[in-house]
Amino acid sequence: MVKKKIEDLLVTGNQRLNKDYFILTLRSGDPLPAIFPGQFAELRVNHAGDTFLRRPISFYDVGREHHEIRLLIREVGSGTRQLGMLGPGDTLNMIYPLGHPFTMVDGKEFLLAAGGVGIAPMLLLGKTLKQAGKRPVFLFGARSKEQMFDLTEFEELGEVYITTEDGSMGKKGMITDHPILETGNFDGCYSCGPEPMMKAIAKLATGKEIFCEVSLENMMACGIGACLCCAQPTVHGMKMACVDGPVFNTKELLW
Amino acid sequence: MVKKKIEDLLVTGNQRLNKDYFILTLRSGDPLPAIFPGQFAELRVNHAGDTFLRRPISFYDVGREHHEIRLLIREVGSGTRQLGMLGPGDTLNMIYPLGHPFTMVDGKEFLLAAGGVGIAPMLLLGKTLKQAGKRPVFLFGARSKEQMFDLTEFEELGEVYITTEDGSMGKKGMITDHPILETGNFDGCYSCGPEPMMKAIAKLATGKEIFCEVSLENMMACGIGACLCCAQPTVHGMKMACVDGPVFNTKELLW
């Protein structure tokens, strides 16, 4: 197992994507440990009055050459808001890499379905799939166009389909209404986002008898398996989302 | 009584004086209320994890023309440290003006003795005395030269004497050892700083039978007389340092 570390990383960029989303770019002084898609880091938030615990955030992208990590973050409360105020020259203390990543399985074409900030782990996953000679197909949902951002990086990896609830971008409706779900010929799917969405995707996968993994966002206190707070009931008993997950095969989950 | 207000002031400057001291310059959109030397404001500190209550800070200087307020602040804990990070463009929420100011009394020559950040209320006091045709004489003590800063503004108002504990600037020793205390011919004195110093000054004043006021730094929660936390025993019973003080005549105090 890769050794976890606590490190102060240098913030080298903070790119605002829209009102709520931003991408933090961080640089480590040392070569990065192996980081796999679906893994996450626990970030210490300073100067946010009400943020006592660390905040779990997935890896959006990893640039091994320059020891660079990118995080896609959505502002939802005081912790993420404070992270949004970081700028070049600041440091960010994090514990990483954490969690059980997405699994690479046999097959050619894979659906990567994400809602909201569930998009975060999908870039690194898409890159890894493509490098392994597979074809990632992205299906992203958002409330409206304002909640979306430039998806060029995804488009370079594969087809990208969009749904928005108000129809201001892509197809109108929920992810689960998108025709690609029926017309696509997937060997498996990966999903991250609101629970109802992941459950719908899981149901579809079960119907088609294909592989399906989801990344859960259980509340976490320690992120390293010590506190037993992030419990997830599974067919193999109670599992911890921070070490046994956050990625689970949907067949395992007692949803 | 002047009406107290809660206001977001614009930070227009943050001048670092030495490792621990800085001066914040603030501007109000409206004309300033009457502010007297010895009064203070209660500052809201955002983004300082452990700072829950407001922080009381004296008025260092008031520029009525440009609606400008200056505060001299010493970093001692997380609240003042966070205030030290404010910069032009930030806002600072404060409740002001608060407290009972220094009293103007008959006489010509006055000693203004301060230790450490007790210097803060002495600039406005010195200016006010001078405007009233009196002669302020400043006596400031610090641990060492590193804790002192440029005193030109004070020198423009009157003589300035310095003591440092290590002798790195001015006379070596405590304020209370300075010869000016004996040679000066004061009609009264004002003091702010560590309690032992204020007590020594008070004793001297009592000996010479001259007027003496000190500014206390009791712990305050509300700053407006509502919580009864900042109690100060006096010959007239329990007084509240935030409304009956922070300035008290030493004859009143049950020290």
Add this chain to the structure above:
Amino acid sequence: MVDLQVNLGTLSLKNPVTTASGCFGYGSEYTDFMDISRLGAVFTKAVTRENREGNPSPRMTETPSGMLNSVGLQNKGVDYFINSIYPTLQQYNTVFIANVSGSTLDEYVEIAEKINALPGIPAIELNISCPNVKKGGMVFGTNRKSASEVIKAVRKVYRKILIVKLSPNVTSIPVFAKTAEDAGADAISLINTILAMSIDAEKRKPVLATVTGGLSGPAVKPVALRMVWEAYHSVKIPVIGMGGIRSVSDAIEFMLAGATAIQIGTANFVEPAVSINILEGIGKYLERHGFSSVRELIGNLEMPEGFERFRPKTF
């Protein structure tokens, strides 16, 4: 407009937002910042029989998300209250409720009797939970028998709305809630501060002159919320909830837990006009969620699936 009115027994408050005893002076300290007549009620600083100087300084220190105080019931006594403070309260169009404290049963009774005679004070809050006095206070509030005795004695002489303020420093809130109800209280309020302590590690001394003090502020909110919820399920009389409330959401949470009205304490020190912001925010919440009356919030908490409906065993 949504209906904000709530009832404490036969006493009607125009809205559930009130300010806590000891945290709002007698109201006048706050008139520079807000219109205190908009409040549902103001709970005054504790009134005792005689003038009290309170405890020595330091009386206050900050703690993580909270503060300790050991003010110790400083006030000028009930006669001063009646002669000098009471007349000034009549100018405001809100309900003033006197917080009554004492060291002995007789003291409580005597004060209650005197305040009963004031037409402008429709209710008292019997403070049997102050942790900052040597005699009386919390001693009454942490012993079932004494609590019952003092409440019954006051009930005999006090004919208006009697609110009993409970201490959180007990094993079982339901026991004391029930005791208050049985002894004749018209309502209960909770929580008073939690007994606590700070130490200065460098000086190796307690920070407060009284060694211990009472903890208040956001730090205690989760404990207070639990106790209000327990109390609500233990008695039929209205519950007034407090402890760390500083936001609209906090206030709603207490009402969902079962509070008919809420008191705002320590938060006033940080934001003098916080009570009005909360009052306005409650109105918006009700509209957003389609409620027509604030009373619909009281105890309106959906229990998780499979969770046995809570009924604490009280005795």
Add this chain to the structure above:
Amino acid sequence: MVDLQVNLGTLSLKNPVTTASGCFGYGSEYTDFMDISRLGAVFTKAVTRENREGNPSPRMTETPSGMLNSVGLQNKGVDYFINSIYPTLQQYNTVFIANVSGSTLDEYVEIAEKINALPGIPAIELNISCPNVKKGGMVFGTNRKSASEVIKAVRKVYRKILIVKLSPNVTSIPVFAKTAEDAGADAISLINTILAMSIDAEKRKPVLATVTGGLSGPAVKPVALRMVWEAYHSVKIPVIGMGGIRSVSDAIEFMLAGATAIQIGTANFVEPAVSINILEGIGKYLERHGFSSVRELIGNLEMPEGFERFRPKTF
């Protein structure tokens, strides 16, 4: 070098810095971040007789300067502990103390008996204070008679160092400290978490699946410090202090209040190596203040002038 060694009865710890039960796994979770052999002791996650799945999710939520948990004693049971965990603990050069929990008196006794047979475990911490289980746990710790019975029963079968962990959810800590001492405890530890609750105002539901949970973290520190101070003045056996410790100063404060050793809980989640920082900081504090032994700190608190020396009445 200053002397850091402290004693819990006949058990010597190389220093007073230990980690709290349920907040440090079995130690192995932290080896990536620190050398756990440097700790004075590690208190393991609760051990029950049988495998327990714990409570449903969500089990955790953040609160101002603290957190609520309702884990509910999830563990694989005492036999698994003995066969699969115990052997792995021997590689570390520190003391492991098993936290023993149960629903019935018999369960406590049976576990204690089994752990008594393990040469590598010199002490147990009897958890009669868990607020997150329906049966047992806090029920024992908030009733004097049950507490006494279970401690006495365990004392009969357990021949090594018996530490009893007290609940803060009681009116009087001295009563329970004394009860533990009288029933045969070699030391007491406190505080466990404070029973509390969070509500989601938008969903109008409790946040935790179990409705209530236990509050821990800096928010509870002033309450914990007061209780440790009270306990220290009520009994002659050593007191182990905890509740919100996250800094060197916090640790020193607990020792000044009377703790012989301290446990670090929630803070481990925020700073995995915080215990080592605190250990090093204590050494520096002792040097700076001219103490030659950490034991000189225990209860070394100067009372304010005029303050009557504190001796709580216990019964």
